[in-house]
Amino acid sequence: MIELATVAVGTELPALTLPPISRTTLALFAGASGDHNPIHLDIDVAKSAGLDDVFAQGMLSMAYLGRLLTNWVPQERIRSFEVRFAAITPVHAAPTCRGRVTAVEVVDGESLATLELAVVLDDGTLTLSGHAVVAID
Amino acid sequence: MNVPQSAIGLELDPITATIEAGRLRFFAEAIGETNPTFSDSAAATEAGHPGLPVPPTFFFGLKLETPDPFKWLLDFGVDFRYVLHGTQKFTYHRMAFAGDVLTISPRVSESYEKKGGALEFVVLETAIKRGSEPIATLNETIVIRHPELEVAR
Numbered sequence: 429m430i431e432l433a434t435v436a437v438g439t440e441l442p443a444l445t446l447p448p449i450s451r452t453t454l455a456l457f458a459g460a461s462g463d464h465n466p467i468h469l470d471i472d473v474a475k476s477a478g479l480d481d482v483f484a485q486g487m488l489s490m491a492y493l494g495r496l497l498t499n500w501v502p503q504e505r506i507r508s509f510e511v512r513f514a515a516i517t518p519v520h521a522a523p524t525c526r527g528r529v530t531a532v533e534v535v536d537g538e539s540l541a542t543l544e545l546a547v548v549l550d551d552g553t554l555t556l557s558g559h560a561v562v563a564i565d
Numbered sequence: 566m567n568v569p570q571s572a573i574g575l576e577l578d579p580i581t582a583t584i585e586a587g588r589l590r591f592f593a594e595a596i597g598e599t600n601p602t603f604s605d606s607a608a609a610t611e612a613g614h615p616g617l618p619v620p621p622t623f624f625f626g627l628k629l630e631t632p633d634p635f636k637w638l639l640d641f642g643v644d645f646r647y648v649l650h651g652t653q654k655f656t657y658h659r660m661a662f663a664g665d666v667l668t669i670s671p672r673v674s675e676s677y678e679k680k681g682g683a684l685e686f687v688v689l690e691t692a693i694k695r696g697s698e699p700i701a702t703l704n705e706t707i708v709i710r711h712p713e714l715e716v717a718r
Contacts, residue, residue: 446597447597453595453597456591456594456595457595457596459591459595460588460591460592460594460595460596461592461595461623461625461626461629462626462627462629462630462634463625463626463629464629465645465648467645467646473646476646477646477647478712486650486653487622487625487626487650487653488595488596490622490625490653491592491596491620491622491623492596492597494596494620494621494622495596495597495598495600497621498600498602498603498620498621499600502612503618503620503621503660504660506621506657507656507657508654508655508656508657509621509622509654509655509657510652510653510654510655510704511652511653511654512651512652513649513650513651513652513653
């Protein structure tokens with residue numbers, strides 16, 4: 429956890445690097461998250477949609493970004509968390525989650541830090557970009 | 566376009582879900598969570614929580630806890646193989662914990678298209694409450710591809 433008094437514009441969150449995403453992880457995440465969309469699980473369905481293979485659930489990468497945040501601050505300090513899914517994550521890709529403080533401001537008497545968030549694959553592909561707002565009082 | 570403008574404001578059937586500790590542990594395992602606060606009740610208590618906390622993105626799946634969660638889209642003729650998740654936002658009001666009974670109320674809030682109809686966007690806004698207390702508000706953009714309308718480049 430970060431010492432909140434030290435948070436300033438430019439502060440970087442410790443990166444979270446994940447191992448390559450296996451088909452087992454896709455299956456477990458489908459069951460655990462409740463998203464049973466077969467496009468992430470069944471290569472026959474993926475091929476019928478013109479894809480070569482299944483790809484990871486976007487929400488799996490967002491859950492990894494959630495880990496980045498809750499490793500950094502207690503969860504009750506997170507005010508909002510949003511992403512845009514920019515590219516699909518192929519099976520076997522290894523994502524890295526990054527975050528950086530881009531603004532610190534007082535809103536309604538509460539000190540809030542805005543974080544810029546990104547998930548990048550080992551080949552450099554940006555898969556998710558987004559923001560979170562956390563209270564740092 | 567599968568989802569007509571008239572769908573804006575459509576309220577899906579609310580879902581009531583009880584947050585189970587075992588399910589939260591399964592989620593923690595699936596995402597490789599190593600912080601014991603999310604899987605060990607004693608560690609959660611030590612962190613000051615009344616039970617295992619619902620992690621930040623778990624709320625997304627709650628509206629899928631119904632026998633046929635995508636029926637509303639399929640009823641509009643959407644081919645589910647061409648559905649993508651465009652954006653996802655969570656606004657947090659209060660933490661939720663294992664044992665909580667939550668009410669999940671999704672509603673279609675926007676619908677528009679781009680690229681001559683080749684890409685269709687539907688925004689779903691979902692309110693999650695514990696009794697009368699707001700827990701989180703979710704906004705997601707669902708993208709529906711229409712490959713037959715994609716211009717060859």
